[in-house]
Amino acid sequence: MIDNLMDLTHETYVHASSIGQKEIDEAPVKADATDDEVVTSRHMKNIPAPRYWRMALRGAGRPEDALVVRWQVCRFALPNHVMIEVGVAPAGQGGYHGDRSQKAVSIVVDTITPETEASHRYFWGMARHFAVDDAALTDVIREGQRRIFLEDLEMIERQQDNLSRHLDRKLLKLNIDAGGVRSRLMIDRAIARETAATA
Template structure:
């Protein structure tokens, strides 16, 4: 195994730790059903609400009158009313009216491009004039009746890139999730990593193993014997700006593994939308889309509960990891071949940020090569 430090990442980091001209999950529709939602995304404090036509809207969470957070106000006829002095702004941030005052000359609050798709509200933190809905990845599982989905949300106090590292190297399952999805064969199976211009893929296949507890439950849900010997797979796919989709599953041994027919396997996609908040915190929208027993709503609930517990274990580990990194900022972390997926994902992020900086006419810092992975 090769080994190197990550000084190239830390010492050559571009100005911003995240791409700005990209779509991030901001919230779920229920979060803005009754009142505005204040949320910091990519370092920008935003307020989300429904405009007059029902479409989602996002503004800078700052009232142009006295600087109060607009998210502390309320919605009225598709506009936001500031909860401090009653200034009304529209979905483009323009001051519309205020009791007893003339506000037509007020500067407009900054607005952000938003779209609603796949069961989420998405926001583009960069220049709204460059926001292109076609750049949002197509998610078949969110539109097809052949899939069922259940998920949730965690706020996690760590750099969003630490979560990407975590998801692109599932070796930790053996230790962090020993009671649910971990097993020793994960450590023993070879890891393969490849990358192109659009994604980084890390894969691991385990043949002839016993299913761990979570997958025994999934086998039962799929109508298959839970004590069967199975072939198991994990295919982690990172795509910009910070999304990780993980194809996971088990199939009855000898039926083709990943390629087995649906009736011989329990297969799913672990959905991970990782939205940066600050340099040491992020919003984590997690879930699982599955292709078996799609009409079994009780199973959806059971899987969501189990998955939520698993991700809470990650939350605890990652927040403690972040605290350690802040406590000892001079320490340089070590890399092994199992870290290749996370390292390549970070490099893709850095290249994208550098391209954005160059497009703005600034001189990006040069990325140094990282060896040993």
């Protein structure tokens, strides 16, 4: 699940009808790590907004058909959570670092609790800074997120099935997997420290 959340390239394919677009796949991903967190980020410039973000721009009172700057910043921290900052701003309005009034931004908080070797519990919440008093928009976003997560669920369950059936195979790691790989290393180091401390 952390692999999924730390690399949003899959949006292009898995979420093509909502938040996905080819420009995600075309934009480079930057991965950084400190002792406390792993951060992956992707910034896309002068692109059309996909369906979800057109709706968000409308809700924020911004033009929905203008080219935008879009960003995805994913932060993994021990023991088990990923915080994702996603947003768009009309091109030429400062983008990620621009004035808040020009953007549509959401923060998604994801918490993963291991259950067994091959399963986990997944909890999420989402906050937005635009049209926060619009209950109808909240309902539309909640339903959209539910559909997006169901698309993820199908993919993740199939991946877990493959992993469980082929225990002898190692995962193929690509450059875009750096965030997930570094997150796994951080988890492995924490487990090793806890194991050594209890031994």
